[in-house]
Amino acid sequence: MKQITVKRYCKHRTPTPSIDATYSLPQKVKFLLDALDFIKEEIDPSLTYSHGCRSGICGSCAVRVNGKEQLACKYKLESNDHIEALDKLPIIKDLVVDQERALESLKRAHTFFQPPANSAQSPQELERIETQSDCILCASCFSACPVLEVDSAFLGPFALTRAYRYINDSRIDNAQTTIDAIQTKGVWNCTLCGECTLVCPQGIDPKNDILMLRTKSVQAGYSDPTFGSGGGDDFLSGGLDPNF
Numbered sequence: 001m002k003q004i005t006v007k008r009y010c011k012h013r014t015p016t017p018s019i020d021a022t023y024s025l026p027q028k029v030k031f032l033l034d035a036l037d038f039i040k041e042e043i044d045p046s047l048t049y050s051h052g053c054r055s056g057i058c059g060s061c062a063v064r065v066n067g068k069e070q071l072a073c074k075y076k077l078e079s080n081d082h083i084e085a086l087d088k089l090p091i092i093k094d095l096v097v098d099q100e101r102a103l104e105s106l107k108r109a110h111t112f113f114q115p116p117a118n119s120a121q122s123p124q125e126l127e128r129i130e131t132q133s134d135c136i137l138c139a140s141c142f143s144a145c146p147v148l149e150v151d152s153a154f155l156g157p158f159a160l161t162r163a164y165r166y167i168n169d170s171r172i173d174n175a176q177t178t179i180d181a182i183q184t185k186g187v188w189n190c191t192l193c194g195e196c197t198l199v200c201p202q203g204i205d206p207k208n209d210i211l212m213l214r215t216k217s218v219q220a221g222y223s224d225p226t227f228g229s230g231g232g233d234d235f236l237s238g239g240l241d242p243n244f
Ligand code: FES
Pocket: 050, 051, 052, 053, 054, 055, 056, 057, 058, 059, 060, 061, 062, 071, 072, 073, 074
């Protein structure tokens, strides 16, 4: 048998909405999503979690394991693992979060477009946006971002890496609108810590995309608003990047 602990949350639970519940599982249970299924079917039907494809494609099963974001359907369980909901997003129940805040950041960053009538792309043009297009919207990077911990208005890696994808899309003729949209609480507010890159299950590198967005912003006539100011005590300054 192996044991795992799940942080259960119910806003109606008193005296505290959160409790750690420990469950014993048969040794043969390999993946976290299988373990959650086992608990729900055999131990406690009230356990609440999200899943869809069971194949690492839909992004709906993201949770935190021992403090790090993982897809439950891909994560191989270890004994004594601690499972909890994603961070930075309101918990609806147990491991299910309300993703509205993360999705709202996509709108603020203007990460959408109407394809023109002729939307053909060459293989080379497609290749330029292929990596970022693999995003499965699991919000793991949003959960892992420490800047969002202290500045809830920050757009975050979730929206910025998507902004980079749209700016590089050959079918877009108004990339300037997206570049304008990421200047406030956006591209310059990242600390480049790389936590987002470490947790992305798709191997996307939002930290690098944000660096590229800074270059695009400079080419569009913008500059780091804190550059030359000495940084002051604002640790969110984009000027902390020594490579830029
Ligand atoms: Fe779809 Fe895990 S269930 S990514």
